[in-house]
Amino acid sequence: MKKIIGSRPRGATLADVGLAANVSPMTVSKVLRKTGRISEETQERVLEAAVKLGYVPNQLAGSLGSATSNIVCILIPSASDSVYSEILSSISRTLRPLELRTFVGESNFDPEIEYEQVRSFLSIRPAGLILSGGVQRLAKTDDILEKHGADTVQIWDGDRQTATANIGPSHEMAGRMMAEHFVELGLKNVAYIGSELSKDLCAARRAEAFEHTARQHGLKFTAITSESAPRQAIGGTLLTERMLEDQSDIEGVHYLNDAMAIGGIRAMYQRGLVAADHMQVTGFNGTSLATSVRTRLTTIDMSYTHIGEAAANAVISLAAGQPVSAVQVEDCKFVQGNTSGKRN
Amino acid sequence: MKKIIGSRPRGATLADVGLAANVSPMTVSKVLRKTGRISEETQERVLEAAVKLGYVPNQLAGSLGSATSNIVCILIPSASDSVYSEILSSISRTLRPLELRTFVGESNFDPEIEYEQVRSFLSIRPAGLILSGGVQRLAKTDDILEKHGADTVQIWDGDRQTATANIGPSHEMAGRMMAEHFVELGLKNVAYIGSELSKDLCAARRAEAFEHTARQHGLKFTAITSESAPRQAIGGTLLTERMLEDQSDIEGVHYLNDAMAIGGIRAMYQRGLVAADHMQVTGFNGTSLATSVRTRLTTIDMSYTHIGEAAANAVISLAAGQPVSAVQVEDCKFVQGNTSGKRN
DNA sequence: CTGAAAGCGCTTACAG
DNA sequence: CTGAAAGCGCTTACAG
Numbered sequence: 001m002k003k004i005i006g007s008r009p010r011g012a013t014l015a016d017v018g019l020a021a022n023v024s025p026m027t028v029s030k031v032l033r034k035t036g037r038i039s040e041e042t043q044e045r046v047l048e049a050a051v052k053l054g055y056v057p058n059q060l061a062g063s064l065g066s067a068t069s070n071i072v073c074i075l076i077p078s079a080s081d082s083v084y085s086e087i088l089s090s091i092s093r094t095l096r097p098l099e100l101r102t103f104v105g106e107s108n109f110d111p112e113i114e115y116e117q118v119r120s121f122l123s124i125r126p127a128g129l130i131l132s133g134g135v136q137r138l139a140k141t142d143d144i145l146e147k148h149g150a151d152t153v154q155i156w157d158g159d160r161q162t163a164t165a166n167i168g169p170s171h172e173m174a175g176r177m178m179a180e181h182f183v184e185l186g187l188k189n190v191a192y193i194g195s196e197l198s199k200d201l202c203a204a205r206r207a208e209a210f211e212h213t214a215r216q217h218g219l220k221f222t223a224i225t226s227e228s229a230p231r232q233a234i235g236g237t238l239l240t241e242r243m244l245e246d247q248s249d250i251e252g253v254h255y256l257n258d259a260m261a262i263g264g265i266r267a268m269y270q271r272g273l274v275a276a277d278h279m280q281v282t283g284f285n286g287t288s289l290a291t292s293v294r295t296r297l298t299t300i301d302m303s304y305t306h307i308g309e310a311a312a313n314a315v316i317s318l319a320a321g322q323p324v325s326a327v328q329v330e331d332c333k334f335v336q337g338n339t340s341g342k343r344n
Numbered sequence: 345m346k347k348i349i350g351s352r353p354r355g356a357t358l359a360d361v362g363l364a365a366n367v368s369p370m371t372v373s374k375v376l377r378k379t380g381r382i383s384e385e386t387q388e389r390v391l392e393a394a395v396k397l398g399y400v401p402n403q404l405a406g407s408l409g410s411a412t413s414n415i416v417c418i419l420i421p422s423a424s425d426s427v428y429s430e431i432l433s434s435i436s437r438t439l440r441p442l443e444l445r446t447f448v449g450e451s452n453f454d455p456e457i458e459y460e461q462v463r464s465f466l467s468i469r470p471a472g473l474i475l476s477g478g479v480q481r482l483a484k485t486d487d488i489l490e491k492h493g494a495d496t497v498q499i500w501d502g503d504r505q506t507a508t509a510n511i512g513p514s515h516e517m518a519g520r521m522m523a524e525h526f527v528e529l530g531l532k533n534v535a536y537i538g539s540e541l542s543k544d545l546c547a548a549r550r551a552e553a554f555e556h557t558a559r560q561h562g563l564k565f566t567a568i569t570s571e572s573a574p575r576q577a578i579g580g581t582l583l584t585e586r587m588l589e590d591q592s593d594i595e596g597v598h599y600l601n602d603a604m605a606i607g608g609i610r611a612m613y614q615r616g617l618v619a620a621d622h623m624q625v626t627g628f629n630g631t632s633l634a635t636s637v638r639t640r641l642t643t644i645d646m647s648y649t650h651i652g653e654a655a656a657n658a659v660i661s662l663a664a665g666q667p668v669s670a671v672q673v674e675d676c677k678f679v680q681g682n683t684s685g686k687r688n
Numbered sequence: 689c690t691g692a693a694a695g696c697g698c699t700t701a702c703a704g
Numbered sequence: 705c706t707g708a709a710a711g712c713g714c715t716t717a718c719a720g
Binding site for chain 2: 712713
């Protein structure tokens with residue numbers, strides 16, 4: 001039924017443009033999509049009318065009619081985490097020239113929100129779906145994905161295959177690298193500090209590999225973790241203070257991420273410079289270079305741009321029905337800073 | 345025409361669920377949307393069938409049919425800038441309980457990309473539209489917005505009315521505050537360092553107000569700006585090095601943002617500690633607390649959460665046809681750190 | 689309490 | 705080179 005109240009201007013339709021250009025809607029459609037042969041003269045008339053009316057095709061109708069869409073949906077755990085926002089930017093940049101748009105959602109590491117977001121995504125029948133790995137996934141999420149025959153690309157977790165294509169670093173290797181670094185420095189007593197490991201499976205895997213490797217080499221290991229401390233500098237400060245109170249002989253600490261490491265170093269300085277100067281500190285993410293004054297954190301870095309491009313390309317391949325490799329492991333780069341190794 | 349090739353499972357439709365539950369599609373629609381009276385018994389049967397088939401309503405069709413959508417589109421200049429990603433998170437959080445989803449785009453401060461993104465947004469006939477202020481807007485962008493009768497909410501620029509509702513801090517006041525801070529400290533010779541001011545009108549307005557106020561009080565003023573230096577720490581380092589080479593008697597520098605200020609301080613330390621200890625440094629954004637070790641930047645902070653909530657609420661009001669205030673100026677908070685004021 | 693009809697604005701597959 | 709017909713999967717507004 002027609003709605004009678006013309007409350008707000010609703011945007012011109014194909015029919016409106018056709019009327020203005022004195023052709024059928026079908027012809028307008030063809031001109032605008034550059035399909036079929038239409039005379040120069042008609043084309044000009046149509047284009048002119050479209051511009052004059054500010055015509056913007058209704059993609060809701062377009063996608064429904066053609067059963068295809070140009071939207072790629074992306075779900076990340078946290079929009080305020082620079083890791084994900086950099087990957088995101090890279091994905092959008094790669095997709096833009098192909099006229100593919102991105103639709104971004106945030107799960108806050110909550111499996112129930114992830115499920116709702118996935119439903120939301122499926123409800124607009126997207127051209128592609130990118131999720132983040134290393135989070136708890138509900139069975140009903142997998143179920144609904146399968147029933148819709150949706151191929152998914154997963155970023156961040158390069159250790160497991162949990163989607164059609166997985167792209168990310170090996171977190172196991174990252175954790176191992178940091179433990180080996182401490183071993184090489186001759187440390188005997190090390191700690192790991194992190195938060196919300198039960199939600200972030202990738203971070204948990206790094207922590208495990210770090211612990212495992214450290215113990216394997218006979219080092220003493222302590223974990224100071226919390227399920228509620230913020231994964232920002234302030235959380236690192238709090239947990240480090242707790243550690244410094246309880247343990248006096250720890251020589252090196254590996255943190256969940258760079259922000260927490262910076263916060264940890266701050267706590268060490270506040271308890272007398274001795275702590276920070278004698279303690280070996282490492283982070284993860286490689287964002288530290290951009291943020292501190294005299295501290296250059298020893299950390300692990302990788303190319304977020306590259307991860308984003310790989311994810312975008314996987315989506316494009318899948319949409320074209322081409323095969324993709326199941327797991328693409330991204331390189332991790334060890335970055336030697338001035339917070340470790342200068343031990344004397 | 346029906347497409348014959350059943351290439352991939354396409355997701356169940358209302359009709360499929362109706363078939364499985366032995367009712368008409370219409371009845372399924374009513375049960376799922378909880379409208380109209382349907383017997384308990386029928387409801388159960390329908391719900392069961394919907395779950396079994398993994399039914400997810402096709403919103404493309406739904407929105408087309410009802411001429412309403414539950415998507416709010418948001419355009420920000422940069423996804424990797426924490427200011428915008430924090431506002432974004434806050435908007436999503438406020439909208440989620442109302443079943444409104446967010447669709448995010450990035451313009452990179454490019455007016456042409458802004459135009460394309462706005463077109464993209466309009467093509468899905470969103471329930472609301474949030475843009476960012478303080479960027480150059482093309483006439484055709486305003487034109488198309490008007491022709492679609494789209495009300496827009498604008499974040500970040502609290503000095504101008506350029507949309508139905510504007511929400512943000514007064515950048516003019518922020519710039520003035522920082523100049524007054526230097527005046528109170530008794531400085532005679534100050535500088536401003538920033539980048540890409542021609543694209544970022546809000547930053548330009550802060551710079552202008554800073555310069556104007558400084559000169560008004562008889563201070564000597566120098567601007568060291570670039571249109572290409574990154575707005576990150578590295579850019580601050582580069583421009584500060586340039587300044588230190590050319591000018592030897594500058595006593596205080598106000599930076600475009602905190603990241604550049606941190607980078608600037610790094611440059612000062614590298615040229616001999618003298619510079620950093622004797623130089624007054626201020627930033628803008630209030631993100632510094634989270635990122636540095638011993639440096640607590642003097643800066644200006646505000647509640648990004650609050651800006652996000654206000655923007656979300658404005659969208660909700662507009663969608664409900666309720667009036668909104670044209671300009672909502674957000675409070676700026678002066679944060680005294682240890683990079684200024686300890687002058688001796 | 690339930691459903692058949694008409695329409696949303698496009699597209700696909702034809703016909704002229 | 706141009707267009708009339710049928711359909712995409714929903715919803716609105718009625719009728720029973």
